[in-house]
Amino acid sequence: MSADAPVPARRARRYDPGRRDRLVDTTLDVIAENGVAAATHRAIARAADVPLGSLTYHFGSLTDLFAAAFTRHVDTVAARFDERMRAAPDRAAALEALVEHLTGDLLGSQRDLVLAVELYVAAARNPALRAVTQDWMSRSRRSLERHLDPVTAREVDALVEGLVLHSALSTDPMDATRIRSALHRLAG
Amino acid sequence: MSADAPVPARRARRYDPGRRDRLVDTTLDVIAENGVAAATHRAIARAADVPLGSLTYHFGSLTDLFAAAFTRHVDTVAARFDERMRAAPDRAAALEALVEHLTGDLLGSQRDLVLAVELYVAAARNPALRAVTQDWMSRSRRSLERHLDPVTAREVDALVEGLVLHSALSTDPMDATRIRSALHRLAG
DNA sequence: GGCCGTTGTGTACGTTCGTTCCTATGAGTT
DNA sequence: AACTCATAGGAACGAACGTACACAACGGCC
Numbered sequence: 001m002s003a004d005a006p007v008p009a010r011r012a013r014r015y016d017p018g019r020r021d022r023l024v025d026t027t028l029d030v031i032a033e034n035g036v037a038a039a040t041h042r043a044i045a046r047a048a049d050v051p052l053g054s055l056t057y058h059f060g061s062l063t064d065l066f067a068a069a070f071t072r073h074v075d076t077v078a079a080r081f082d083e084r085m086r087a088a089p090d091r092a093a094a095l096e097a098l099v100e101h102l103t104g105d106l107l108g109s110q111r112d113l114v115l116a117v118e119l120y121v122a123a124a125r126n127p128a129l130r131a132v133t134q135d136w137m138s139r140s141r142r143s144l145e146r147h148l149d150p151v152t153a154r155e156v157d158a159l160v161e162g163l164v165l166h167s168a169l170s171t172d173p174m175d176a177t178r179i180r181s182a183l184h185r186l187a188g
Numbered sequence: 189m190s191a192d193a194p195v196p197a198r199r200a201r202r203y204d205p206g207r208r209d210r211l212v213d214t215t216l217d218v219i220a221e222n223g224v225a226a227a228t229h230r231a232i233a234r235a236a237d238v239p240l241g242s243l244t245y246h247f248g249s250l251t252d253l254f255a256a257a258f259t260r261h262v263d264t265v266a267a268r269f270d271e272r273m274r275a276a277p278d279r280a281a282a283l284e285a286l287v288e289h290l291t292g293d294l295l296g297s298q299r300d301l302v303l304a305v306e307l308y309v310a311a312a313r314n315p316a317l318r319a320v321t322q323d324w325m326s327r328s329r330r331s332l333e334r335h336l337d338p339v340t341a342r343e344v345d346a347l348v349e350g351l352v353l354h355s356a357l358s359t360d361p362m363d364a365t366r367i368r369s370a371l372h373r374l375a376g
Numbered sequence: 377g378g379c380c381g382t383t384g385t386g387t388a389c390g391t392t393c394g395t396t397c398c399t400a401t402g403a404g405t406t
Numbered sequence: 407a408a409c410t411c412a413t414a415g416g417a418a419c420g421a422a423c424g425t426a427c428a429c430a431a432c433g434g435c436c
Contacts, residue, residue, distance in 0.1 A: 014401070014414065035313045037225055041394065051415045056395060058413095114312070120357055121309045124302070125223045133357060154362065155370040159343075162350025169308055169321060174342065182343040186374050203383075203432070229424065239385050244425060246383095378436085385430075392423075401414075406407100 016050075020058045023048055027069040032111045036066070036122045063128050070119050070132045077112060078139040080105060085143040094147035095183050098156070102163060103176040113168040152187050159186055204238075208246045211236055215257040220299045224254070224310045251316050258307050258320045265300060266327040268293060273331040282335035283371050286344070290351060291364040301356040340375050347374055 016022075026048040030039045041062060045052045059065040084101050088094040106112050119136075123129040137157070144153035159182065167173035174182070204210075214236035218227045229250060233240045247253040272289050276282040294300050311321040325345070332341035347370065355361035362370070 015403075016414085019413090035309075037313070040392080042392080053397090053415055053417090054413090057415095062394070117309060117312065120353065121223070121305060124305065124357055125225075134359065137358060151366070151369075154366070155347075155373065158350040158354050158362065158370065159347045159374075160350065161353050162346040162348065165308065165349050165353055166346050169312055170325060171322065174346065178339070178342070181339075182346065182374070185343070186347075186370070207384090228422080230422080241385050241387090241427090242383090245385090250424070380435085381433100383430105383432080385428105387427090387429105389426080390424100393421085394419105395421105396419075397417090399415085399417105401412105403412095404410090406409080 019048075019050065019054065023050070023055065023058060023065070024069050024072055027065055028073055028115060031066075031069065031118055032114050036118050039066070063126060066122065066126075067128050067132065070115075070122070070129060073112075073115050073119070074132055074136045074139075077105075077116075078136060078143070081140065082143040085146045088147060091147045091187075094144075095180075095187060098144075098160070098183060099176055099180045102160065102167075102179055106164060106167070110168070113164055116164055117168050148187055156183065156187050159183070207238065207242065211238070211243065211246060211253070212257050212260050215253055216261055216303060219254075219257065219306055220302050224306050227254070251314060254310065254314075255316050255320065258303075258310070258317060259323075261300075261303050261307070262320055262324045262327075265293075265304075266324060266331070269328065270331040273334045276335060279335045279375075282332075283368075283375060286332075286348070286371060287364055287368045290348065290355075290367055294352060294355070298356070301352055304352055305356050336375055344371065344375050347371070 023044065027039060027044050030044050030047050034043070041052060041055045044065075045055055055065065059068065081101055084097040085094055088097045106116075119129070119133060123133040140160075141150075141153055141157050144156055148156060163174065163179060163182075211232065215227060215232050218232050218235050222231070229240060229243045232253075233243055243253065247256065269289055272285040273282055276285045294304075307317070307321060307324075311317040328348075329338075329341050329345050332344055336344060351362065351367060351370075
């Protein structure tokens with residue numbers, strides 16, 4: 001009469017060395033999927049299949065976790081973007097690489113697009129995240145300045161931001177041809 | 189023994205014909221000030237100095253209230269923008285009006301800027317708000333097409349969106365001169 | 377002046393949240 | 407093998423949330 005007692009089903013898994021890293025990744029997944037507002041401790045714990053307490057153990061607060069997640073995201077995208085710019089031999093190639101970055105890397109995966117916008121808004125209200133956005137903006141501009149003068153780089157940067165926003169939210173985003181034409185008008 | 193009884197301090201004010209309108213305005217204020225996430229029934233009620241129940245009486249749900257608020261905001265900004273475009277006699281004047289719109293109307297009041305970005309993100313997750321953003325985007329483009337061909341209008345629209353985002357979040361937004369130069373490069 | 381239906385108000389309910397805390401476990405060290 | 411301490415796990419707390427609802431108050435109508 002005690003075999004299948006109402007034991008609360010103890011969790012078996014133990015000692016998970018990469019867990020902290022996985023939590024950061026899962027956080028980005030949840031934010032991309034449902035937005036920052038829906039990225040609660042519980043939602044992330046469920047998505048990562050870890051108990052609730054594990055989150056507050058690894059990260060002192062939800063803001064800390066967001067900061068870690070966005071920092072990772074910015075590092076990933078900024079590194080990829082700078083590599084593209086570094087690989088370009090001249091200005092024309094840089095513009096084409098920019099088109100590729102926009103249509104291939106970003107617009108291809110709605111994920112990075114959405115994460116960017118979510119980061120922008122979260123940072124607008126949260127001082128702890130503002131540094132991450134600032135870092136992204138300055139790295140992005142520095143990459144552009146490999147082939148563009150500072151004034152043009154700044155204008156292109158603004159246009160790119162607008163294209164990202166448009167693409168993330170509009171029903172009919174601009175295609176590669178239109179983007180290329182706009183970039184050349186601005187920086188060609 | 190009953191004069192100053194612990195009566196819960198009945199509210200005196202009654203019959204407030206313009207209340208529904210005021211609630212919409214107050215909602216925009218709260219969103220601009222603290223973001224959509226902080227715009228709760230209670231926060232708005234406090235800001236408008238009305239009891240909590242008044243909100244659910246006038247608006248069936250929080251989403252309904254947001255939709256009403258954003259619709260009003262879009263109507264205001266879109267009307268002002270279209271008037272500027274309509275008043276411009278030619279393409280050059282239209283571009284200058286656009287600069288004026290950006291630096292004067294929008295960047296002058298951080299408020300409209302922030303509201304725009306908040307709307308974008310809220311709409312990305314909430315189907316009921318998506319129609320409002322679509323309306324804004326199409327009206328904005330139609331206004332631009334008074335003086336620009338459709339292709340250019342679209343590019344300018346994207347650039348403007350990027351400038352808005354940059355201005356709302358960057359520490360050193362572009363000034364009127366730079367904005368004018370960028371617009372002329374793109375559409376001049 | 378008395379009735380009625382719209383409008384206004386206060387409270388309560390059930391849910392979800394971030395965070396805290398106590399206990400259990402096992403890898404690494406001695 | 408024994409000990410230790412960083413990690414893991416689950417329950418609990420108080421606070422805040424959206425919403426529902428019962429009752430109060432008053433303008434408009436007879």
